[in-house]
Amino acid sequence: MTQRVGSEASTTRTSDGAVEHRPGGLSSAEVAERVARGEVNDVPVRSSRSTADIVRANVFTRFNAIIGVLWVIMLVVAPIQDSLFGFVIIANTGIGIIQELRAKKTLDGLAVIGEAKPKVRRDGTATEVPVSEIVLGDCVELGPGDKIVVDGEVAESESLEVDESLLTGEADPVVKHPGDQVMSGSFVVAGGGAFTATKVGREAYAAQLAEEASRFTLVHSELRSGISTILKYVTWMMVPTAIGLILSQLVVKESDLRGSIARTVGGIVPMIPEGLVLLTSVAFAIGVVRLGRRQCLVQELPAIEGLARVDVVCLDKTGTLTEGGMDVTELRTLGGADEAYVRTVLGALGESDPRPNASLQAIIDAYPDGEEWRCTQALPFSSARKYSGAAFSESDGESSAWLLGAPDVLLPDGDPVLAQTDELNEKGLRVLLLARVDGELDAPGIAERAEAAALVVLEQRLRPDASDTLAYFADQRVAAKVISGDNAVSVGAVAGKLGLAGAEDTxxxxxxxxxxxxxxxxxxxxTVFGRVTPQQKRSMVAALQSKGHTVAMTGDGVNDVLALKDADIGVSMGSGSEATKAVAQIVLLNNSFATLPYVVAEGRRVIGNITRVATLFLTKTVYSVLLAVLVVITGIEYPxxxxxxxLLSTLTIGVPAFFLALAPNKERAKPQFVKRxxxxxxxSGIVAAAATFLTYQLARAHYTGPDALGAETSAATLTLFLVSIWVLAIIARPYTWWRIALVxxxxxxFLVVLAVPWLQDFFALRLVGTVMPWTAVGVAAAGGLLVEVAWRWVERRFPV
Incomplete structure (x- = not known):
């Protein structure tokens, strides 16, 4: 949709170097000329990593390099079945790349939907263009909630107020006049106007800010940082142990070189939890795809995890619990005011604001302006002052000035009109006061001189899904706090209609x-807080965080920006202002509050399941390191x-971990990932290593002859498998049919491998006799019981 605003062309600067502003903006020819010169805001706003970055991150890892070298060695010195671990790593890396590319495609598609499109004047017409197509000298229009996307100089100002707190930390809005500078990264809180772009592309801060806000990232996550810490510990344990094992197998033992190399590699490879990072990335990526199908744009991936840890969610009423639209249900005149005249005033007020909010839009719909009144001064609505206003030269030549806003702000305490207001608020209705004033609208104390003329009663439309969503949070023990700029009683009544516990405590x-x-x-x-200023919302979030709460903040209006930025997780509606979408980690493009439970559930699935599979991977690392240490100490061949x-890793870790990592999990996220x-x-690793080494030593004493090593290895493998499958069975709890089926x-x-002759030969597994196989089973059973006892003991001894 376009609007004619003029026809003059514009250039960037005059001959004396000053910025030149023309109301019609640039011509198409001038835009093309600037694009050809590279004077375009062409910094890419990426919602995800590039394909090259994804491939590089999955392929070129420290552990892949180690395994790659070992794989090449095994391809040279051993049969192909001893090189299977290399093919598994290739397959895993491929899976990780494919899943992240799917996530990239989802994120990129959603980012296009949610992308800011500022209005730019060109050829005398105001039209929306992508941020990346703004050129130097463009005339960009501004309205409440708009994000300033490039640097510039104000050309037009209609009580324009800009919040620069995201850049300077200063909370108070700055009034901008023609000639003042505006910086990208700030946003409009009240009024409107236009500015001429003076810095675009990499010279402006906006591109960097937008790119950083929407980048596909896995940093700043307790899960990711915990895994990094674990991998650091693993490296410290693995390096000296691997060196000792190499010396033990190649120097101390006088066996054939190829066999020693194979068993050395067999001892080093399982120390590396190579699949843990992969499964974490895959779990996050699949989470993005799942949420993307629900029109949920995750601008920072840790937000999935973060929302799962939230224990307090702060909700803005308008746009979250209620839909954006409103309806005027009643007009009550006060002080003998003429109703027809009041309707004309309301119509004129609506006509005076080019970008009305939801309340004023309802008034415009109900009272279209029928007379030619000229607006001589306008005061746009501000969340801080809770009212707007306008002064007019009426059709009969008379002048008048009016304020429209919150009755309890415009009227003194004890005014009888407030009793009527309270009565309406208790029914969940929103009430605005129309009041006449004398003097300049922005004069200090102007509201104190207001004379009440009428009450405008508005009915808000409740979101049909809000009640179920609030019930979900209550069931999950997540406290919901309704924080609104509206009257507290009215907000409480709306929350009460939705079944929010404690809504009466306003x-x-x-x-x-x-x-x-x-x-x-x-x-x-x-539970319910009304008449909250934007700065108070920010302070309330900080106060909750000071008590150890993990806080999520939802909102769609410009008054929510500061709180969204400071909250642990910021959630914006897709229909919200560009400023809120820029600072939020999660954008609900379908504007559905009911999507939040799915985000919480996805985060819980990721955290809970990665905790499960991390235990599997680290158990393998622990028993592998301990077995290597025991082998080095005793000077025997690695088993x-x-x-x-x-084979063991695939059956007890690789395949089960993949299913467990992607399974539903409603368990509330808990802190201290590494400790857990x-x-x-x-x-578990200590018991598995001890049981396996005991079986191996018993087998060494039991078997003799040239084929003894194969029999000893088979017995040790049986014990290690049974203990590992026991650990898997514990981790799979609580049982469902598919978890039992998986185990x-x-x-x-494994039984098939032991029973089928060609698989026995392929994996070099052949149980000899009956004594040692049953001994291996007995040792494994004792080990499994020890694992059960150990888990129960640590739960009591080291609770988290």
Whole structure:
């Protein structure tokens, strides 16, 4: 949709170097000329990593390099079955690349839908263009909630107020006049106007800000940082152990060189939890794809994890619990005012604001302006002052000035009109006061001189899905706090209609203590807060965080930006202002509050399942390191070839971990990821290593002859498999039919290997006799019981 605004061309600067502003903007020819010169805002706003970055991150890793070298060695010195681990890594890396590319495609598609499109004047016409197509000298229009996407100089100002807090930290809006500078990264909180772009592309800060806000990233995540910490510990353990094992097998033992190399590699490879990082990336990527199908744009991937850890969600009423639109249900005149005249005033007020908010739009729909009144001064709505206004030269030559806003702000305490307002608010209705004033609208104390003329009663449309969503949060023990700029009683009535527990306990934020600790205590007690200023929303988020809460903030209006930025997780509606979408980590493009439970569930699935599979991977690392240490100390041959541990890893870790990582998981996310994983992995790994080494030593004493090593290895493999499958069975709890089937299938696959002759030969597994195989089973059973006891002991001894 376009609008004619003029026809003059414009250039960037005059002969004396000053910025030249013309209302019609650039011509098409001038735009093409600037594009050809490279004077275009061409910094790519990426919603995801590039394809090259994804491939590089999945292929060129420290552990892939180690495994790659070992794989090449095994291809040279051993049969192909001892090189299977290399093919598994290639397959895993391919899976990771494919899943992240799917996530990239999803993110890129959603980012296009949610991309800001500022209005730019060209050839005398105002039209929307992508941010990347703005050129130097463009005339860019501004309205409430618009993000300033390039640097420039103000050309037109209609009470233009800009919030620069994201750049300077200064919370108070700055009034901008023609000639003033505006910086990209700031946003409009009130009024409107236009500015001429003076810096675009990499010279402007906006491109960097937007790119960073929407980048596909896995950093700043407790899960990712925890895994990095674990991998660091693993490296410290692995390097000296691997060196000792190499010396032990190649120098101390006088066996054939090829066999020693194969068993050395067989000892090093399982120390590396190579699939852990892969599965974490895949779990996040699949989460993005799943949420993308619900029109949820995750601008920072850790937000999936973060929302799962949230225990307090702060909700803005308008646009979250209620739909954006409103309807005028009643007009009550006051002080003998003529209703027809009041309707004309309301129509004129609507006509005076080129970008009306939802309340004023409802008034415009109800009272279209029928007379030619000229607006001589306009005061746009501000969340801080809670009212707007305009002065007119009426059709009969008379002059008048009016304010429209919150009755409890414009009227003194005890005014009888407030009793009517309270009565309407208790029914969940929104009430605005129309009042006449004398003097300049922006004069200090103008609201104190207001004379009430009428009450405008508005009915808000409740979101049909809000009630179920609030019930979900209550069921998940996530406290919901409704924080709104509207009257507290009215907000409480709306929340009560939606079934929010504690909705009757309403607090007027103007009476909240300023001291953080006292404010936090009051926030814990109450549920609904009204007449909250934008700065107070920010302070309330900080107060909740000071009490150890993980806070999510939802909103769609410019008054929510500061709180969204400071909250642990910011959630914006797709129909919200460009400023809110720029700072939020999650954007609900379908404007559905009901999408949030799916985001929470996805985060819980990722965290809970990665904790499960991390325990599997780290158990393998622990028992591999300990087995290598025991082998070095005793000076004997390592019990396994790479093919044995490839088989065990596939059946007890690789395949089960993939299914467990992607399964539903509603368990609430818990902190201290590293401690939670290691407290189970360490005892499990110790028991598995001890049981396996005991069986190996018993087998060495039992078997003799040239084929003894193969029989000893088979017995040790049986014990290690049974203990590992026991650990898997514990991790798979609580049981469902498919979890039980998964464990049984892995056990059945191992039995098939033991029973089928060609698989026995392929994997060099052949149980000899009956004494040692049953001894191996007995040792494994004792080990499994020890694992059960150990898990119960650490749960009591090291609770998290």
């Amino acid at each position: 607090v007027d934020a103007r009476k909240l203590p300023a001291e953080r600790e006292e404010m936090a205590a009051r926030l814990d007690e109450a 396994f070839l790479p093919r044995h541990l490839t 994983v290691m407290r189970y992995a360490v005892p 049984l299938a892995m056990g059945g696959a």
